Amino acid sequence: MARxxxxxxxxxxxxxLFNLAPFLYQVGLSLAPSERIFSSPWxxxxxxxDHYRYVLEKLPMWQYAWNTLVFALxxxxxxxxxxxxxxxAFVRYRFPLQxxxxxxxxxxxxxxxxxxxxxxxxxxxxxxxxxxxPGLILPMLTAGYGVFLLRQHFRHFPREILEAALxxxxxxxxxxxxxxxxxxxPTLVALFLIALIGAxxxxxxxxxxxxRPDMYVLTVAVQRFAGGEGGSAWGPLMAASVIATLxxxxxxxxxxxxxxxxxxxGGVRA
Amino acid sequence: MRSRAxxxxxxxxxxxxxxxxxxxxxxxxxxxxxxxLLYNGWLSLHEWNLVSPDRRFVxxxxxxxxxxxxxxxxxxxxxxxxVLLALVGNFALxxxxxxxxxxxxxxxxxxxxxxFFLPTVAAASVASLVWLYLYLPAVGPLAQLLRGLGxxxxxxxxxxxxxxxxxxxxxxxxxxxxxxxxxxxGIRALPREVLEAARVxxxxxxxxxxxxxxPLLAPTLVFLFLSTVTxxxxxxxxxxxxxxxxxxxxxxxxLIYATYQEAFxxxxxxxxxxxxxxxxxxxxxxxxxQYRLLSRKDGYGPS
Numbered sequence: 327m328a329r330x331x332x333x334x335x336x337x338x339x340x341x342x343l344f345n346l347a348p349f350l351y352q353v354g355l356s357l358a359p360s361e362r363i364f365s366s367p368w369x370x371x372x373x374x375x376d377h378y379r380y381v382l383e384k385l386p387m388w389q390y391a392w393n394t395l396v397f398a399l400x401x402x403x404x405x406x407x408x409x410x411x412x413x414x415a416f417v418r419y420r421f422p423l424q425x426x427x428x429x430x431x432x433x434x435x436x437x438x439x440x441x442x443x444x445x446x447x448x449x450x451x452x453x454x455x456x457x458x459x460p461g462l463i464l465p466m467l468t469a470g471y472g473v474f475l476l477r478q479h480f481r482h483f484p485r486e487i488l489e490a491a492l493x494x495x496x497x498x499x500x501x502x503x504x505x506x507x508x509x510x511x512p513t514l515v516a517l518f519l520i521a522l523i524g525a526x527x528x529x530x531x532x533x534x535x536x537x538r539p540d541m542y543v544l545t546v547a548v549q550r551f552a553g554g555e556g557g558s559a560w561g562p563l564m565a566a567s568v569i570a571t572l573x574x575x576x577x578x579x580x581x582x583x584x585x586x587x588x589x590x591x592g593g594v595r596a
Numbered sequence: 597m598r599s600r601a602x603x604x605x606x607x608x609x610x611x612x613x614x615x616x617x618x619x620x621x622x623x624x625x626x627x628x629x630x631x632x633l634l635y636n637g638w639l640s641l642h643e644w645n646l647v648s649p650d651r652r653f654v655x656x657x658x659x660x661x662x663x664x665x666x667x668x669x670x671x672x673x674x675x676x677x678x679v680l681l682a683l684v685g686n687f688a689l690x691x692x693x694x695x696x697x698x699x700x701x702x703x704x705x706x707x708x709x710x711x712f713f714l715p716t717v718a719a720a721s722v723a724s725l726v727w728l729y730l731y732l733p734a735v736g737p738l739a740q741l742l743r744g745l746g747x748x749x750x751x752x753x754x755x756x757x758x759x760x761x762x763x764x765x766x767x768x769x770x771x772x773x774x775x776x777x778x779x780x781x782g783i784r785a786l787p788r789e790v791l792e793a794a795r796v797x798x799x800x801x802x803x804x805x806x807x808x809x810x811p812l813l814a815p816t817l818v819f820l821f822l823s824t825v826t827x828x829x830x831x832x833x834x835x836x837x838x839x840x841x842x843x844x845x846x847x848x849x850x851l852i853y854a855t856y857q858e859a860f861x862x863x864x865x866x867x868x869x870x871x872x873x874x875x876x877x878x879x880x881x882x883x884x885x886q887y888r889l890l891s892r893k894d895g896y897g898p899s
Contacts, residue, residue: 334696335704341693342711345769349714350735352726367740408621415617427618429887431753434629436826436883440833440852441872446634446647447640467624498613527719529834534860545721549838552725560729567722578717584712589774590781 335384352571356564363560377565384562385551386540387569393536394570396524400463401528402521406514409472414502416473417480428477434470447534457538466531479513479591480506503507516524516588519581523574544570629741633876639869646863658870667846675829675850678764683830685768688773688819693772694779709780713773720770720831724838727766728753731839756847763839763848767832775820782816817891822886826879829853851875 327499347369354369356378360449362371381387446465455461483506491505509513529545536542542550548566557563578585608811638659662668686839697708715723730738731752739749752762786809794808810817829852836842840851842857849857859868 331700334699338693338700338708338743342708345712345772346714348723348726348730349718349771351730355729359773364735367737367744408624411617412621415614419614421611421614424614427622430622430625430630430788432887433883434625436879436886437629437633438852438875438879440628440855440859441636441876442632443856444865444868444872445635446628447860448635449627449631455663464624465628468629469621469624473621505709508817523717527717527721529719529721530837530856549721552728563725564729570722571718574719575620575714575716578714579710582713586709586713586777589777 336413352564352568355560356568358561359404360559360561379563379567380562381549381566383502385547385566387544387566389540390542390544391569391573392546392569393541394545397462397528397530397543398522398525400459401466401525402518404463404467404568405472405521406470409469409476409517410502410514411454412505413475413476414506416477417483418501428473431470431473434468435474436596437565438480443531455535455544457536461535462532462541462543465535466525466528472521475517475588475591476510476513479510483509512584513588513591515581516584517576520588523577526574611715615627633718636869636872636876639865641699642866642869644865646859646865651866654866658866659874661869662870662874670846671849671851671854672674674760674847675852677760678767678832678850679828681761681764682768682824682831683821685765686771686828686831687824689768690776691779691820692777693816694783697776697780698783705780709777712776715770716773718770721838723770724766724835726833728839731762754842754844759840759844759848763835764832766835766839767828770835771827771831775824778820778823779816782813782820785811785816819886821887822882822889826886851878 350369354371355363357373357375358371359374359376365371412431416424431449439452448466450461452458453461455464487509488501488505497507527545529549532543533546533549536546539547539550548563548570551566552563616794639651641653641655642651642652643658693708693712697705700708730736733739733749733751733754738752742749750758752758790812791804791808794804829850832850833852833856836848836850836853837856840848842853855868855871855875858864858871
């Protein structure tokens, strides 16, 4: 039994190593002196911080990071608020069309983005919102995931507590923001983080709507750099890509327990 | 299963209240999901270049042209290939990894859970750039390692025979962790007593797996299967866009990527909309299936 376990652990370890190898190359290349790149097939080929210095001096990375932060916070906070209100409506009340309206949220999760992007783009353009934060953020505020997750979470909330609060006269916003939300804080934090990381990593929509360099988000900026002068400069390109990836990684590692648990809750829960 | 019936005090809410709480979320849903869906249907009957003021009504001509185009048939085939490869990399593999993980002590489970999930947290566009390096012909690490083993590496992204699997691998790698997590959660939620009882009754190994585990696991498997199928093309989009733009010779394109190209590269809104309508039609089958699963109340689904 112990032997079999050791084998399984070794096998999984090897799989995990393969799984993480691209990140090792990403970091290794960003630190490798230019003349040593391609010198070996292994990820670490020497150490220099030149590429980071180059990227931070040559590219307005702070501007890109700021754009990304505003975009990601706008999307995640908006998503959180919208889904909090909507999920509350589904759990607190019985009302006509309830099931149909919930179905609208569920189905929206499965509509491929490519189907909605062209009309959304035309709408945003018509409103004169290209290259603005509202144009970036508003179309990303379809809160299907949050509504689904929070409704499910709220339904498992002890009914007696809610009914007691109701008897005490707490209803409406008070019930939601003083009782339900504080008691669900870990899930709300996780939903916020999932939305934040997701928005931080968004590439396609920001690439379409924010195509003026001073409005680039990090993913788009790294991409445009790769398409231009960074295309053959792997060191600087990987340094820029590490800078773009790191915040999301750190957030995840800091909050990994609650994020993973919430992801699992959003999957199958018997 | 908790009762869905609500207490008396519970029911006396103001009538407009639920709709007011729903209004903001519904507004965005309407503007950026359902209005676009309808608008797409309308656009698919027109010919339009996105800028000219006149949109010419062409009836079903866009659809007819697609069905007669051998390029479109190839596109459908490639789309299917992406889905099949996702079933290997994002359905079968995560399940096996989850089963192996659960045989380990809890501390190890936590560790592997985090390690396998990490690529899900990385930006797909940025990760695809790293893979571009890994796949570089001749000088890239994969080519160098293979040469060390005495094998001449193909041009992974330049060879029509290799490009689609190479791109699909990146998409599968990026999202493996998420599906692995869903599989883990599903297996962990199995009623332990039933498994123990079966084991005491002498069911072991393969027969325990097939006769006890499999039926209990069916809901998780169906859910995982459906989310793999419905997300495979979305997942492949960014790797395709960053690494090959659909090339070489269109061999890494698929229905979703081609729709995007028609709209935003070739400015043929009508054709793009027609492809989008077909896409929605194909998806509808899976969406209805998945929706019924998600909204079931008998413990099959997650509610």
